[in-house]
Amino acid sequence: MTDVTKKRIVFIEPIGDPRFKQWVKSLEGVDQTIPDGFAFLGSFVRLNRKAELPVGTLLLFFGMEGSRKRQRPCVALKVVTDDGLETLYERDELDQAWALDVRDDIARIVAARRRPGPAAAGESAGSGAPTSLHQDAAPDPVGDLRRPAQRLVRADGDLRRPAQRLVRADGDLLAPADAGADGAAACTAWRRRRNAAWSDGTGDEDRQTHG
Numbered sequence: 001m002t003d004v005t006k007k008r009i010v011f012i013e014p015i016g017d018p019r020f021k022q023w024v025k026s027l028e029g030v031d032q033t034i035p036d037g038f039a040f041l042g043s044f045v046r047l048n049r050k051a052e053l054p055v056g057t058l059l060l061f062f063g064m065e066g067s068r069k070r071q072r073p074c075v076a077l078k079v080v081t082d083d084g085l086e087t088l089y090e091r092d093e094l095d096q097a098w099a100l101d102v103r104d105d106i107a108r109i110v111a112a113r114r115r116p117g118p119a120a121a122g123e124s125a126g127s128g129a130p131t132s133l134h135q136d137a138a139p140d141p142v143g144d145l146r147r148p149a150q151r152l153v154r155a156d157g158d159l160r161r162p163a164q165r166l167v168r169a170d171g172d173l174l175a176p177a178d179a180g181a182d183g184a185a186a187c188t189a190w191r192r193r194r195n196a197a198w199s200d201g202t203g204d205e206d207r208q209t210h211g
Helices: 098-114 181-199 204-210
Strands: 003-012 023-030 040-045 049-055 058-066 071-081 084-091
Touching: 003 071, 003 084, 023 098, 040 058, 040 098, 049 071, 058 098, 071 098, 084 098
Parallel strands: none
Antiparallel strands: 003 049, 023 040, 023 058, 058 071, 071 084
16 A cells, blocks of 8 residues: 655656556556556656655556567556566557556455455456545444433334433323422322312413313
8 A cells, every 4th residue: 555654756657668558557546347547546747767656555567669660568566665667467468459468467466455355356357347546435434332221213203211201292291301209209290280270270270282
């Protein structure tokens, strides 16, 4: 993987015949849905000069060899190391569809270096997704550590604790909002007073409101 805190000065020497097309790109990913050179994502690096790059940077070299009448593409993939540039992959004598010949091979190398682990080497090169630095977030290994009482959710979506839900369907509040043992006793005494008031007629207005 790229170590952005550690850099190395390297000389960017192109490959192929200088009479023909040559370029070097700092490779950031491979889009396997694209059949030509645009499949290789990244920015171009100036040729025939020194560059200071982070250790682990991947560089894709492209050039052409042969005569003016017959030219053949060549490709090399190199990585910046503590000791300079190391060649990871190279092909020559390619045809004009060179990108299709090397794209999937280079995608596998990028995936293996950017996503270390057992799963990286076994990824399918034909998935069609760009092999870049992006990776899905891992699930929370800790999980939900809340107490069971905090996870009680009724079917109607009421998130309050049981003592906070002592309300009848008709809106009659049966207990204080956070009732405990004392609240339950107070609730019983309150209901007795209410029933007494209804029985002697003094609670008719309240009866009409609460049923």
